[in-house]
Amino acid sequence: MSPTIKFDPFNARSTFSTGSGEAGIYRLSKLEELGLGAISKLPFSIRVLLESVLRSCDGYEVTEDDVKALASWNAAAPAKIEIPFKPARVVLQDFTGVPAVVDLAAMRAAMQRLGGDPTKINPLIPADLVIDHSVQVDSFGSLKAIDENVELEFSRNRERYEFLRWGQKAFNNFRVVPPNVGIVHQVNLEYLAKGVFVRSDAKGPVALPDSLVGTDSHTTMINGLGVVGWGVGGIEAEAVMLGQSLYMLMPEVIGFEVTGELPPSVTATDLVLTVTQILRKAGVVDKFVEFFGPGVSKMSLADRATIANMAPEYGATMGFFPVDGETLNFMLRTGRTKDEVSLVERYTKEQGLFRTDGGPALSYTKTISLDLSTIEPSLAGPKRPQDRVALSSMKKTWQTALKAPVAERGFAIDDAKLATTATVKDNGHSATIGHGAVVIAAITSCTNTSNPSVMIAAGLLAQKAVAKGLTVPSYVKTSLAPGSRVVTDYLDKAGLTEPLQKLGFHTVGYGCTTCIGNSGPLPDAVAAAVVEGDLVASAVLSGNRNFEGRVNPHVKANYLASPPLVVAYALAGTTDIDLTTEPIGKGPGGDVYLKDIWPTHAEIEAAVGASIAPEMFVTRYSRAFDDNEQWNKIEFAEGALYKFEESSTYIQEPPFLADLSPEPKPIQPIAGAKVLAVLGDSVTTDHISPAGSIAKSSPAGRYLMEHGVAPADFNSYGSRRGNDRVMVRGTFANIRIRNFLAPGTEGGVTRCLLSAETAKEVVSIYDAAMQYQAAKVPTIILAGAEYGTGSSRDWAAKGTYLLGVRAVIAASYERIHRSNLVNMGVLPLQFPEGQTWKSLGLTGEETFEILGLGDTLAPRSTVTVKATSADGSVKSFDAKVRIDTPVELDYYRNGGILHTVVRKLLKS
Structure with a gap:
């Protein structure tokens, strides 16, 4: 039965002048007039969510109760709905x-097989893909570095790029920004974001706030521009692309009050590392953080974006800065048109979404305060982004970390080995290095390369260092990966490109490099010295993540720092130094200290003002989609x-829609099911989803070798996400997962329970799943509490489906993974409150039937689950169906969200 659609049940639609005509507006003030809540006291971030449900309210997917619940948001204790x-x-x-584009291609193929028009399959919501994660720093320290790295990038990713070029x-409704244009978040901030859009509804043009989800955790950078958005998993992104709602728990909102001004010697990076430390300690996981107070008005938008970018590091869903005068100024400075900026100003003021210092006090769940004048120069490390270290304490902290136990995030170096050194022998030159040798110094990452003040500061410091005759030691791998080509333009105009290059900071590419582990290999001589001396080598990078093993396998200590401090530590060549009291190097005139080359605030401001113009952004982004001849x-x-x-090992048509019929079949019973895995508590999507390197002996490794791929060319699971045949073989293949159906083992193994004979052997979960599928036997998963926590990896649900799992029965779920299972047509069931498979006496060797x-x-x-043991004894228990909404039930009835959308468009 078709749902009854109610258009604008609150009579909130009105019009306003955009400056270039009339447009519709769904007035939030109408809800306050109706007595549904104190809308004018809600946090700005909640108001944006409220506008979305008010405008989208249809009585089916978005109900009047949804609007009322959000309008009455209770700051002290938001409803757990x-x-x-x-x-x-x-x-x-x-x-x-x-993978999202692969699924769209598969939907088109299914539509063609059903006799429909495949061109009906498009993203229903505008989607932009920015290619920025595939460039690696293989070449560095020369003018040829960027060309050589890009050449290797295209060689390694040819199949993927051919596919995306087709898409x-x-x-x-789908655009692709080519490689070597910029980092996704910086391109989003400087170009893609519009602040306010004008779309159409049943009554004509209507204005709405810019908002988004992105398939990268640092999507939150856009919160600095007053745009609500955060990172999600692939299936959630696909659902939104296909016009479906994203479901989320009503959030708590932490108000972060900012007062004062930054001291002249302090950078935005120092500020964000302090904010990260404060908020991680306060505990803001899954919460919104909204910044307010007079100090916000004294922060540049680039500084705000730097803080917003790090929301995943401090654990928040968002780090939100509402639209204000600085937002409008930034949009003009980055080349947005006067009409675009006028629309943002008129709409946000009309809708009550424009922040001013004199505005009314808003209701927050909790408030935290920070005086900007208390910030000091800082780094973070050596293993976590929230572990801030004051620059003045760096040497002492480093020496403590060297000796501290591993359990205390140290390196457990014995006193006898603290003075260990090794020699880097390179082309007749040699250098002696010890613990703390800086072997990577990288100006990289979306966090800082979008911020002109810190990029200009790095260039000015380099200029002063060169003038003092300083050089970077030969063992330091230096790199500069600007977040967009505009950065290169303003560094060129400021005359700072040449001094950076003289210190080895040549541009290596425009994309995510060192921060995501694409640092490339160390030079052989440096790697050999690190291994020979068993040294704790260091990396200093202007990134946002420094977890162990992330940056480079030879580098154990990783410090986050501002771009000028990256240059400073490259010059020093070690982290075992106090840059506030010890010389950074020696020039012809004698010792040089950091204070001698650190640029003043006035110098930075003057260079920024003289070197950056809106025309740069207009020129660069006018050709964003075709500015790469290769x-x-x-x-x-x-x-x-x-x-x-068929021969491709990167891109394959997934079988999700292979047998799609025009109409869904009745919901099928699950009977005669065997258990594929019995899992404990807190099994994460990292345990379930394919990730990291592909082992030669794994099912995925064997598949690749059978298809002519040498182990050296396996690449990672991440790079092969477009090939379901690789990914399904890596599902549940994590080396640390424990399956109680195969006691005493670790890794992705199980026992196939088709017969007494097969049950004797421990095999890979993939091999067992294929045996079950060949025998047409459905399978289920038994799990404990918090099943599917962690990053919302799409292949954790896709792989589960392709293994033939029909249902998961768990004690509780992480909400996004539960939703993803439904979106893939897998039934999530929940044990009765307080009960588990263990308390019910289940072993996983039973045969299961799900009644109802x-x-x-x-x-x-509620449904009834019957578990029959080999001796014929039966255990029955009730289980809650964790299909939570009528929309989700439609997905499940159709076999998943992709099936639902294809059938809907087939009939339209």
């Missing part, structure tokens, strides 16, 4: 975006349908 959110757009990066041409020359077969190649499945199934209903 899920609310729908319909973002205005989606942003993807290439690693996580490829760029084939789909409407990309433009990629040959691909044009057409509505992608021609999947059929077309009468209802959201959050």
